[in-house]
Amino acid sequence: MDIVVFGAGSLGSLVGGLLAREHAVTLVGRDPHVAAVRESGLRVSGEYDFTVAPEATTDGTDLDADLAVVTVKAFDTEDAAETLATGRIDAVLSLQNGMGNEETLARPLDCPVLAGTATYGAVRREPGAVECTGRGEVVLGPREGGTSETADGAGRALAAAGIETTVADDMPRRLWEKLAVNAGINATTALARVENGALLDGPAREVAGDAARETARVARAEGVELGESEAVRAVERVAEATAANTSSMRQDVQAGRRTEVEAINGYVFSCARERGVSVPVNRTLTKLLRAWERERPQD
Ligand code: KPL
Secondary structure, X not given: OEEEEEOOOHHHHHHHHHHOOOOEEEEEOOOOHHHHHHHHOEEEEEOOOEEEOOXXXXXXXXXXXXXXXXXXXXXXXXXXXXXXXXXXXXXXXXXXXXXXXXXXXXXXXXXXXXXXXXOOEEEEEEOOEEEEEEOOOEEEEEOOOOOOHHHHHHHHHHHHOOOOEEEOOOHHHHHHHHHHHHHHHHHHHHHHOOOHHHHHOOOHHHHHHHHHHHHHHHHHHOOOOOOHHHHHHHHHHHHHHOOOOOOHHHHHHHOOOOOOHHHOHHHHHHHHHHHOOOOHHHHHHHHHHHHHHHHOOOO
16 A cells, blocks of 8 residues: 655654555654655664655655545644645544544545544654653544444555554544543643653552543533543553653653644633533643643744
8 A cells, every 4th residue: 555654753753664564654844854864764673673664755746646644733733634635535544633634634535535533652762763761552443423434444455564443433532542542641741751661650640530531521522431530540541651751741841842732732722611511630731731831932
């Protein structure tokens, strides 16, 4: 299969590296990472130990592919969609944090857009290299729920490359569950400066659990059946599977980059406001990250 992986950050590089063991992959990202992959290949370490040589480019326009896996930050989704729309792509799979990415991708694209969640832990240590710090899984399916040939085909392609994959018929609920995981883990680990595993005990555990419980309450107000203890269990499961991982938001804060707080805790906070649900923990996490973002050096 010809697969474009659009976004060569930590998760995109890991997924691209795993897919390149089985498929013809084009990785779309930024220099100096792309230049290093072109020069010496992409080294995948940690839970794996191999080097592959996918195509790598900084120009994502005019590409042909059976599948495009989108792994850019939530705030870059619109640009990614416009760029992919210049090519000939048969199907798109979003493996991003936050809500609403699939709708943003579907706007300019004339092909099926699948929803997906990924709980693999990944860190890009240096240009041309990514470390897998926790084997998780990918869950994917039609964004409105149900089943489709496209979802089955994408699921087979990922599984053939050794990615733990489930094709699900309840993606709207799965996306809310993943939102609860990210609402609990990402901002908490970024602010407390701890690895995901620190949320299994210790003072940050309660904050992560409360953020996830609040997210479940908002999901239910939105008509999605997600229980509070189910959401907390999901946080614990992912924190355990990715215990040694530095969450993507903590990586962003460490590198002084813009974070996805608006697409995660900020999204929970704004839906909660519309539905009259109280979410004090997500509100506080959002405001603290906003305060940090305001002071960070601009890109
Ligand atoms: O999605 C993640 C992230 O860091 O953004 C998890 C699964 C929490 C892994 O760290």
